[in-house]
Structures are given as structure tokens and as C-alpha cells.
Amino acid sequence: MNRRRIPEGFPWVLPSLLVLLALSIYPLIYSVKLAAADRGNFTRLFTDRLFLTASIQTIVLTIAALAIEFFLGLALALLVDSLARGRMFFRTALLIPMLLPPVVAAVAWRLIYNPQFGVLNGTLRWLGFHTAHLTWTSGESSALASVILVDVWEWTPFLFLLLSAGLQAIPPEPLEAARVDGAGAWRIFRDVTLPLLKPTIVLALLLRAMDLVRIFDQIFILTQGGPGTATETVSLYIYRTAFRFSNFGYAAAMSFVLLAATMLFSRGLLRAMRAR
Amino acid sequence: MMRARSGWREAARKAAALLPYLAAVAAVFIALAPVYWLLTISLKREVDQFAYPPQWIGFTATLEHYRDAFAGGSFAAYFENSVLLAAISTIAALAIGVPAAYGLARFEWPRQWDHRIADWILSTRMLPPIVTIVPLFLMLRQARLLNSLIGLAIVYTGFNLPFVVWMMRGFFEEVPKEIEEAAMLDGESRSGALLRIVLPLVRPGLAATAVFCLVVAWNEFLFALILTQTEAAMTLPVGIASRVTQYEIKWGAMSAAGVVAMIPVLVFAAAAQKYLVRGLSLGAVKG
Incomplete structure (x- = not known):
């Protein structure tokens, strides 16, 4: 040929x-030009305390949310998979937050979290709990955890969905064989189910991680990065730098840090998808 | 006596069998409670919205907030913008992406170029929006397409295109080559075979792909927030967000808008249920 x-x-x-x-590569090149116009944009990355704070908080949020969502999602997938009836109903109903x-x-959660009139504190108080110290998203020390909780609520369904599909795709023969050999439920899970589920787990974690490092929407509505800088993340800081302070060059420079993290995940992701 | 004890054991066994169901029901309750609460706020009179104790059930329902938001307010216009935008960008992404998916799935490519191109296309979908948004904003400003549906529709088309290519490539690969080869022997052209033979065969997949594009465009926030800043151009999520960040929030109208914004998504999700896994994992997992 x-x-x-x-x-x-x-x-x-x-x-x-x-x-x-035109819509991805050219903007990337444009972005490099913007950032490189002033070399100070890159050196500032290393001295900017707020960028450091935002980065650390983004990492904390990503790891915490990912870990909780994974374990909850796996537990829910195993739970629903073990039910004799109503599996279809639970699979559908549990997906709604993510859709x-x-x-x-996020608006719904603002109505829930508000310390004065929110339904969460209202219900807790009605049940007899003290709620004066429960400030959720408006407290400096509890804001990040509250944001993570919303993400867990919203995206555990995603892990649940993918892991459920992974469980259903496991052929029954190895499970049967292990049972015949007299293996207990825990042994079967650890030595048969988990290894067979691994490709799905890797895929789901990478997809979710990629989304978490860029988290923006929920935080923008819930806290705008506050109180103070308690929930500032990289995406939010870039947004503010570009569109509040019109410093496009520095915003572009910061966005490359996010891009680097994403590329790390996406290489693994493409490999994981190929392996399936 | 014996019988009574075995009856006890039987009852305990039955109760234990119910536990997993209780746990699953509790999970559903947690998943749905925030949505339900939003719905009640949209239906309550203002005096009841933040009453103590919270009124979970048995409140007086009213539709005034829906009237406020859509008949009197600007949410009807945002709604229209969102509908147009989702429709235009989905059609455009399908029109451009389906041939590409077909080309990658059906033709011989030297040295695995089909895989390389497909991977490259998918990797553009993984770019964080915040990375491309600054240059896109400046590009659209230069082209005088800021605050216009067309500008945002172009961006959404590019955003959904990789997804269309990746999904449809998988569906095309499931159709046996022989079917269109037979049609082409009968005098059908390549594009005729695609349009008249192959596309009808992958119709469910095509519909699911379209649904996912619609939902992504409908839910998207960041691009819309930055690229549509005038009242006339706002989408529904941006309109809602612009109300939340104001000093005095009209919770009723906003919740009503939120409820309306989530209805199409839920309807679409029900329609594409069979393909949720494949669609949400960027087409990676068959399901």
C-alpha cells in the first residue's frame, strides 16, 4: 500500500x-501566548499564597470526596446487587442526584444548609439537637467539609452506577467455583469479585478525579469560595482572576497547572479504557 | 414450646432479610430528600417556606412562584434560550461527529491511525473548561459573539463533538460490515448506505447520544456564565445562579425555576436509561 x-x-x-x-487546540496555544506574555505570570505561581491555598484545598477536596464516594458507591452497589427484588427501582432512584x-x-443545598432558616438545622432542632454551633457552609472550619458532603451526595451515584454495571458484568462461574470450594462471603469478595471489578474501579475513579479537580459549579453557588478563602479552589480562583480582575495572563498560567493534573489522569484513563 | 421458639427464629430471620431493603430505602431517601425539599419550597406560600418546625408535609400548596418566575419574570426567556441552545448544539455535534465516527469505525487506517485519532479526539473532551474558557472568551469577544446564542452554541458543539464521535464509533462497530457492503453492491453509495441502512440500525444508540448531548448542554454552567452575561442571552442555570448570588433572594421563584430546569433532564434520563452507563463513562463501558 x-x-x-x-x-x-x-x-x-x-x-x-x-x-x-479551532475550539480546543487553538485556544490552548492562545493560552500559552497569554501566559507567556509576562514571565512574571509563571514565577508568581510559586509565591502566590492564595494559589497555594486553593491548590491544597482542591487536593484535599478531591481526595476526600473520591474516597468517600468510592466506598459508599461500592457499598451501595453490593447492597443493591444482593437484593432479590426491586433492583431496577433502586438503581434508577439512586441516580437522580447526579442527573x-x-x-x-446546589440551590437545593443552600436551602438545606442555611444556619438560620435551613431545613437541616430546623429538623435537627426539632428532633432536640443543639444547632447553634452547626454553621455548615457559612462556618470557616466546616465549609469545606460541607461542600464535600454535597459532592458526595451528588456524585456517589456515579460510582454506584459504574460499579453496579461492573458487578453485573462479572461472569457467575468464578463466583460459583469459589463457593463450591467453600470460600466465605468476604473471601469471595476479596479474591474473586474485587480483582474482576478492578478495571471498572480504575476507570470510575479516574473519571471522577478528573471532574473533581476542576470543581466549580457547586462551590460557585454554595459559597463563592468563602467564607474567607475556606472553600477557594483552583477553578474558582482562575475564574476570579480572569473575569473579576481581568488578569487573563495569570489565569492562563494557573490553568496550566490544572491541565497538567488532568493530563496525568487522562493518560491513565485512556489506558484503562483500552484495557477493557 | 419448640414451635414458638422456631417461630421466633423464623421471625428474626425474616427481619434480618429486610435489613438490606431498609438500608436501600434509607439511601433513596437521602438521595431524594434535597430534591423533594426544593419542590416543597417552590410550592409553599412565603410564610411557610422557612417556618419552624420545617413543614415537610401538609402545607398549603400554591403555584404563585411558578407564575412569578415564568409568567411575570424572565425565566421563560432563559428557558427558551436553554432549549434553543441544547437543540442547536446537539444537532450540530451530531451532524459533524457522526460521519467522523463512521469514518473511524469503517475504513482501513494505516498504522492504527483510527485509534490515535479517536484517542486524541476524546482527550480534547477531557480538557478542563476553565483552561479553554479564557481564550474562548477573548476569541468570541473579538468575533463579537459574546452574549449571543450562536457563540455559546459553537462552544457547546465543540464540547459535545468528542463525545458523539466516541459513542457513535462504538455503535457503528457493532454493526456487521457485510450489511452495508451488500447495499453498496446493489448500487447504494457509501453515504447512502450510512443514511439509509446503517443509521436506522443504530437508531437507539443515536438517540441515546443525542440525549446525552442535550443534557450536557442543558446542565452546563461555567461556559454559559462567562459567555452570556446579558439578561437576553442567559441560560436557565445562569439565570438561577444570578438570583442566588443577589443580596435578597426570592427563594420561591428560584426553586420553581430549579424544578422546571430538572424536569427535562429526568425525562431524558428515563428515556436513555439503557445507555446511562455507556454515556456517563464517555462510552467506555458497554451497557
Whole structure:
């Protein structure tokens, strides 16, 4: 076959490639130019306390939310999988938080969290608990945890969905064989189910991690990064830098840090998808 | 005596069998309670909204907030913007992306170029929006497309395109080659075979892909927040957000808008239920 010949499928793909070049690659190059216009943009990354705070908080939020969502999602998937009846109902109902527009979900949680008139403190008080110290998103020390809780509520369904699908895809034979060999439930889970589920787990964790490091919508509605800087994340800080303070160059420089993290995840992700 | 004791044991066994169901029901309750609360706020009179103790049930229902938001307020216009935007960007992404998916799935590519191109296309979908938003904002400003539906529709098309290519490539690969080869022997052209033979075969997949594009465009917030800052151009999520960050919040109207904003998504999700896993994992897991 002539190596120089253009592949037959190329014309079919060309429009997509052009659109993506214009809307993804060109903006990236533009971004490099913006950031590089002033070398101070990159050195400032290392001295900017707020950027450091935002980065640390983004990492904390990502790891904490990921860990909780994974364990809860796995537990729920195993639980629903073990039910004899109503599996379809539970699978559907448990997905709803993830499908809602994130802005709407966050609005609902503002109505829940508000220390004075929120339904959470209202219900707790009605049940006889003291709620004066429960400030949720408006307390400096509890705000980040409260934001994480909303993310857990909203995205555990995602882990649940993928892990449920993974569980259903496990062929029954190895489980049967282990049972015949007299293995207990825990042994079967650890030595048979978990290894077979691993590709799905890796995929789900990477997809979720990639989304978590860029978290924006919920925090924008819930706290705008406050109180103070208690829930400031990298995305929020970039947004503010660019669109409140019109410092596009520095915003672009910061966004490359986020890009680097994403690329790390996406390489693993493509490999995980290929492995399936 | 014996019988009584075995009866006890039987009852205990039955109760234990119920525990998993109780746990699952509790999980559903937690998942739905915030949504339910939003719904009640949208239906309550203002005096009842933040009453103590909280009124979970048995409040006087009213539709005044829905009237406020949609008949008197600007939410009807935001709603219209969101509908148009979702429809236009989905159609455009399908029109551009379906041929690409077909091209990658059906033709011989030297040295695995089909895989490389598909991976590259998917990796553009993984770019964090905040990375491209600054240059896109400046580009659209230069093109005088800020605060216009067209500008945002272009951005959403680019955003959904990788997803369309990746999903549809998987669906096309499931169709046996022989079917369209037979059609082409009968004198059908390549694009004719795609339109008349292959597309009808993958219709459920095509519909699911369209649904996912619609939902992404409908729910999207960050691009819309930055690219549509005028009242006339706002989408529903941006309209809602602009009310929450004000000093005095009209919770009733906003909750009503929120409830309306989530209805289409839930309807669509029910329609595409079979493909949720595949769609939400960027087409990686068959399901």
C-alpha cells in the first residue's frame, strides 16, 4: 500500500478535526501566548499564597470526596446487587442526584444548609439537637467539609452506577467455583469479585478525579469560595482572576497547572479504557 | 414450646432479610430528600417556606412562584434560550461527529491511525473548561459573539463533538460490515448506505447520544456564565445562579425555576436509561 495515500476515511473525519482544532487546540496555544506574555505570570505561581491555598484545598477536596464516594458507591452497589427484588427501582432512584443540573442541586443545598432558616438545622432542632454551633457552609472550619458532603451526595451515584454495571458484568462461574470450594462471603469478595471489578474501579475513579479537580459549579453557588478563602479552589480562583480582575495572563498560567493534573489522569484513563 | 421458639427464629430471620431493603430505602431517601425539599419550597406560600418546625408535609400548596418566575419574570426567556441552545448544539455535534465516527469505525487506517485519532479526539473532551474558557472568551469577544446564542452554541458543539464521535464509533462497530457492503453492491453509495441502512440500525444508540448531548448542554454552567452575561442571552442555570448570588433572594421563584430546569433532564434520563452507563463513562463501558 502506498504510504503517501490519504486514508479513505480521512475526509469523513476532517470536519471534526477542524472544529476541535479551532475550539480546543487553538485556544490552548492562545493560552500559552497569554501566559507567556509576562514571565512574571509563571514565577508568581510559586509565591502566590492564595494559589497555594486553593491548590491544597482542591487536593484535599478531591481526595476526600473520591474516597468517600468510592466506598459508599461500592457499598451501595453490593447492597443493591444482593437484593432479590426491586433492583431496577433502586438503581434508577439512586441516580437522580447526579442527573440534576449542578446549579439546581446546589440551590437545593443552600436551602438545606442555611444556619438560620435551613431545613437541616430546623429538623435537627426539632428532633432536640443543639444547632447553634452547626454553621455548615457559612462556618470557616466546616465549609469545606460541607461542600464535600454535597459532592458526595451528588456524585456517589456515579460510582454506584459504574460499579453496579461492573458487578453485573462479572461472569457467575468464578463466583460459583469459589463457593463450591467453600470460600466465605468476604473471601469471595476479596479474591474473586474485587480483582474482576478492578478495571471498572480504575476507570470510575479516574473519571471522577478528573471532574473533581476542576470543581466549580457547586462551590460557585454554595459559597463563592468563602467564607474567607475556606472553600477557594483552583477553578474558582482562575475564574476570579480572569473575569473579576481581568488578569487573563495569570489565569492562563494557573490553568496550566490544572491541565497538567488532568493530563496525568487522562493518560491513565485512556489506558484503562483500552484495557477493557 | 419448640414451635414458638422456631417461630421466633423464623421471625428474626425474616427481619434480618429486610435489613438490606431498609438500608436501600434509607439511601433513596437521602438521595431524594434535597430534591423533594426544593419542590416543597417552590410550592409553599412565603410564610411557610422557612417556618419552624420545617413543614415537610401538609402545607398549603400554591403555584404563585411558578407564575412569578415564568409568567411575570424572565425565566421563560432563559428557558427558551436553554432549549434553543441544547437543540442547536446537539444537532450540530451530531451532524459533524457522526460521519467522523463512521469514518473511524469503517475504513482501513494505516498504522492504527483510527485509534490515535479517536484517542486524541476524546482527550480534547477531557480538557478542563476553565483552561479553554479564557481564550474562548477573548476569541468570541473579538468575533463579537459574546452574549449571543450562536457563540455559546459553537462552544457547546465543540464540547459535545468528542463525545458523539466516541459513542457513535462504538455503535457503528457493532454493526456487521457485510450489511452495508451488500447495499453498496446493489448500487447504494457509501453515504447512502450510512443514511439509509446503517443509521436506522443504530437508531437507539443515536438517540441515546443525542440525549446525552442535550443534557450536557442543558446542565452546563461555567461556559454559559462567562459567555452570556446579558439578561437576553442567559441560560436557565445562569439565570438561577444570578438570583442566588443577589443580596435578597426570592427563594420561591428560584426553586420553581430549579424544578422546571430538572424536569427535562429526568425525562431524558428515563428515556436513555439503557445507555446511562455507556454515556456517563464517555462510552467506555458497554451497557
